[in-house]
Amino acid sequence: MRKKRTNDPEGMRRRVLDVAEDAFQARGYHASSLGDLMAAAGVTGGALHHHFPTKKALALAVIEERVAAAVRETWIKPVLAAPSAREGVRAVFEAVAAELEQPGYVRGCPLNNLAHELSLADDEFRLALARVFADWRQAIADKIRADQRDGEEGATDPERFAALTVAAYSGAMSMAKASQDAAVLRECLKGLESFELPPSQGQLTVKRRRRVLLRSKIG
Amino acid sequence: MRKKRTNDPEGMRRRVLDVAEDAFQARGYHASSLGDLMAAAGVTGGALHHHFPTKKALALAVIEERVAAAVRETWIKPVLAAPSAREGVRAVFEAVAAELEQPGYVRGCPLNNLAHELSLADDEFRLALARVFADWRQAIADKIRADQRDGEEGATDPERFAALTVAAYSGAMSMAKASQDAAVLRECLKGLESFELPPSQGQLTVKRRRRVLLRSKIG
DNA sequence: TATAAAACAGGACGATCACCCTGTTTTGAG
DNA sequence: CTCAAAACAGGGTGATCGTCCTGTTTTATA
Numbered sequence: 001m002r003k004k005r006t007n008d009p010e011g012m013r014r015r016v017l018d019v020a021e022d023a024f025q026a027r028g029y030h031a032s033s034l035g036d037l038m039a040a041a042g043v044t045g046g047a048l049h050h051h052f053p054t055k056k057a058l059a060l061a062v063i064e065e066r067v068a069a070a071v072r073e074t075w076i077k078p079v080l081a082a083p084s085a086r087e088g089v090r091a092v093f094e095a096v097a098a099e100l101e102q103p104g105y106v107r108g109c110p111l112n113n114l115a116h117e118l119s120l121a122d123d124e125f126r127l128a129l130a131r132v133f134a135d136w137r138q139a140i141a142d143k144i145r146a147d148q149r150d151g152e153e154g155a156t157d158p159e160r161f162a163a164l165t166v167a168a169y170s171g172a173m174s175m176a177k178a179s180q181d182a183a184v185l186r187e188c189l190k191g192l193e194s195f196e197l198p199p200s201q202g203q204l205t206v207k208r209r210r211r212v213l214l215r216s217k218i219g
Numbered sequence: 220m221r222k223k224r225t226n227d228p229e230g231m232r233r234r235v236l237d238v239a240e241d242a243f244q245a246r247g248y249h250a251s252s253l254g255d256l257m258a259a260a261g262v263t264g265g266a267l268h269h270h271f272p273t274k275k276a277l278a279l280a281v282i283e284e285r286v287a288a289a290v291r292e293t294w295i296k297p298v299l300a301a302p303s304a305r306e307g308v309r310a311v312f313e314a315v316a317a318e319l320e321q322p323g324y325v326r327g328c329p330l331n332n333l334a335h336e337l338s339l340a341d342d343e344f345r346l347a348l349a350r351v352f353a354d355w356r357q358a359i360a361d362k363i364r365a366d367q368r369d370g371e372e373g374a375t376d377p378e379r380f381a382a383l384t385v386a387a388y389s390g391a392m393s394m395a396k397a398s399q400d401a402a403v404l405r406e407c408l409k410g411l412e413s414f415e416l417p418p419s420q421g422q423l424t425v426k427r428r429r430r431v432l433l434r435s436k437i438g
Numbered sequence: 439t440a441t442a443a444a445a446c447a448g449g450a451c452g453a454t455c456a457c458c459c460t461g462t463t464t465t466g467a468g
Numbered sequence: 469c470t471c472a473a474a475a476c477a478g479g480g481t482g483a484t485c486g487t488c489c490t491g492t493t494t495t496a497t498a
Contacts, residue, residue, distance in 0.1 A: 046478065
């Protein structure tokens with residue numbers, strides 16, 4: 001029998017990133033050995049080294065391609081698509097909380113996990129992680145500004161709202177991970193919701209805001 | 220020349236914990252080797268092994284003795300000593316921000332650093348870390364309840380306020396570490412302050428609250 | 439002072455890790 | 469087909485890590 005092999009560089013790269021993303025979130029960067037990743041992905045050392053010359057290069061790819069994409073899918077897109085920033089934030093919090101409540105470990109936010117472990121270890125890591133945070137915050141702030149252009153939101157400071165939202169979410173995920181309980185996420189959401197509203201602006205205006213979707217030119 | 224030696228078990232243990240606390244915060248648990256710690260503390264392998272049979276035991280001691288104490292000193296004591304929970308929270312945020320703004324790396328919150336790296340690695344780690352978080356939150360919630368007994372704070376939900384405060388702080392420290400900039404801490408504080416106030420309760424009542432200190436039986 | 443336990447010294451060991459190197463196979467361009 | 473480059477295989481290597489082990493010194497107790 002002759003040996004057959006089909007080269008699939010993109011697929012192999014994808015499989016490596018898949019298991020690396022998973023392992024880095026579940027066990028962290030330093031606790032995940034390349035041997036583990038090779039075994040999990042069914043990849044040889046030669047192939048791994050061909051696509052990612054160093055472990056650091058692999059981690060950078062995970063951050064820039066996977067973690068950034070996860071933040072985009074989980075947070076940025078839903079918030080931008082929501083009728084308002086506040087409703088979007090609320091929807092994301094609840095979606096994540098619901099996801100954490102079904103069986104399985106609470107693994108925490110992948111961005112925060114890597115941010116804590118790698119921010120101080122290497123400046124390239126730090127910058128890549130800071131960029132993801134910045135994009136995340138800016139998307140929320142932009143959404144607030146869009147709401148304001150539509151006559152909503154009053155004088156809410158966009159950057160302040162975005163910073164508080166991202167911080168509260170990150171910190172809540174931190175505690176949820178330590179306590180293995182998503183309840184704190186819901187608590188923080190309620191806290192944000194009950195305090196967030198600027199005075200003289202009730203939630204009565206929340207309802208008929210479907211127009212926003214029509215008027216905003218969604219990119 | 221005869222060799223002299225003075226046994227100082229407590230001092231040696233303290234020195235090891237000092238460097239371990241520092242290294243775990245600056246570089247993380249896995250990135251800190253026992254060899255590094257031994258060199259930094261000027262301690263031999265035998266002595267280290269005598270006081271801490273495993274690296275895990277050392278980390279647990281750091282969490283239970285040093286990290287918990289740091290949270291107590293940085294957060295719990297100042298908040299309990301403040302005229303009100305809100306003022307205490309504000310004071311801590313500003314103190315930490317001011318500390319981060321002077322030269323030197325922003326190293327982040329020691330509790331969060333270890334929580335992210337070790338929560339999922341080991342259940343003993345996780346429980347120890349969750350306990351610190353819980354004590355932290357409970358202290359703030361208790362302070363809110365004390366304020367309410369003194370006729371302040373209206374209907375603020377103590378647990379909700381505490382969860383949001385701790386989460387916002389933790390998340391803000393996360394971002395501050397990644398961006399090496401304490402500005403986000405101040406942003407989050409402003410966000411907490413502007414949204415936090417329950418309606419129909421201005422900050423006019425803030426001033427004459429010195430009585431609280433007298434009436435509460437401080438433990 | 440006698441003696442056992444605690445405190446400390448320092449090297450050794452096996453395991454593991456990230457990386458590299460030498461080959462082999464596949465692929466695509468000419 | 470030719471052939472060079474890309475893709476992949478797989479073992480090797482030096483370094484490092486956490487732990488353990490055998491001694492030696494100090495200390496507490498009687």
